[in-house]
Amino acid sequence: DAKTTQPPSMDCAEGRAANLPCNHSTISGNEYVYWYRQIHSQGPQYIIHGLKNNETNEMASLIITEDRKSSTLILPHATLRDTAVYYCIDTTGNQFYFGTGTSLTVIP
Amino acid sequence: GAVVSQHPSRVICKSGTSVKIECRSLDFQATTMFWYRQFPKKSLMLMATSNEGSKATYEQGVEKDKFLINHASLTLSTLTVTSAHPEDSSFYICSARALQGRGGELFFGEGSRLTVL
Numbered sequence: 677d678a679k680t681t682q683p684p685s686m687d688c689a690e691g692r693a694a695n696l697p698c699n700h701s702t703i704s705g706n707e708y709v710y711w712y713r714q715i716h717s718q719g720p721q722y723i724i725h726g727l728k729n730n731e732t733n734e735m736a737s738l739i740i741t742e743d744r745k746s747s748t749l750i751l752p753h754a755t756l757r758d759t760a761v762y763y764c765i766d767t768t769g770n771q772f773y774f775g776t777g778t779s780l781t782v783i784p
Numbered sequence: 785g786a787v788v789s790q791h792p793s794r795v796i797c798k799s800g801t802s803v804k805i806e807c808r809s810l811d812f813q814a815t816t817m818f819w820y821r822q823f824p825k826k827s828l829m830l831m832a833t834s835n836e837g838s839k840a841t842y843e844q845g846v847e848k849d850k851f852l853i854n855h856a857s858l859t860l861s862t863l864t865v866t867s868a869h870p871e872d873s874s875f876y877i878c879s880a881r882a883l884q885g886r887g888g889e890l891f892f893g894e895g896s897r898l899t900v901l
Contacts, residue, residue: 710890719788719877719892720828763827772818772879772890774828 679703679766680775687781688758694751696778698764701745707768709740711749713760714777720763723749754782787811788880790893797868798901805863805896807878813858814880818890819851822875834861868900 681699688694708727712720724738731738737750763777787810797803816835820828834840834855842848852864877895
């Protein structure tokens with residue numbers, strides 16, 4: 677059962693930062709938050725994951741609040757190819773349950 | 785990065801027949817594999833978790849006799865949709881979790897689209 681809440685859709689101008697929020701208020705203390713994205717009719721693609729500290733990789737940055745009840749995925753310079761559905765996943769119970777995700781549209 | 789391969793990517797079958805979908809981890813060993821199904825414009829729904837050498841754990845509401853899962857080796861899991869009906873038409877996606885050394889990341893296949901006529 678999904679344990680995360682995300683806005684259903686967002687728009688972002690090309691070249692600007694896209695900030696995607698996620699609420700995971702029921703996450704347990706030692707479980708990671710994962711972010712994936714899915715482009716139409718493809719398998720989900722891993723983006724980033726974190727536990728307590730903020731994380732950054734070549735794709736994105738992940739900001740996790742101190743109480744761990746929410747996080748924000750940041751795509752620093754969105755491109756048209758970043759248009760996709762973004763899922764944040766609470767892995768409590770060692771399961772990967774997908775919520776409804778956020779459909780991000782990058783606008784030229 | 786790690787690769788998970790699914791086969792077939794598309795399959796069309798007649799109602800009443802059975803269809804097998806394979807999921808392989810190509811460059812790592814997977815202790816756990818997950819099977820999802822996805823309807824158009826909907827999120828992924830976890831169907832079952834399979835662990836190598838043991839019975840799969842099915843999510844509530846998923847018929848285990850309908851969706852047979854076999855995880856015979858650390859690199860292969862199969863999903864068989866038995867006596868398929870049109871309502872089984874869906875996008876089926878597998879994922880694999882590696883042994884230690886991969887940080888518990890979940891790698892997804894590209895999905896298999898099943899159409900039952």
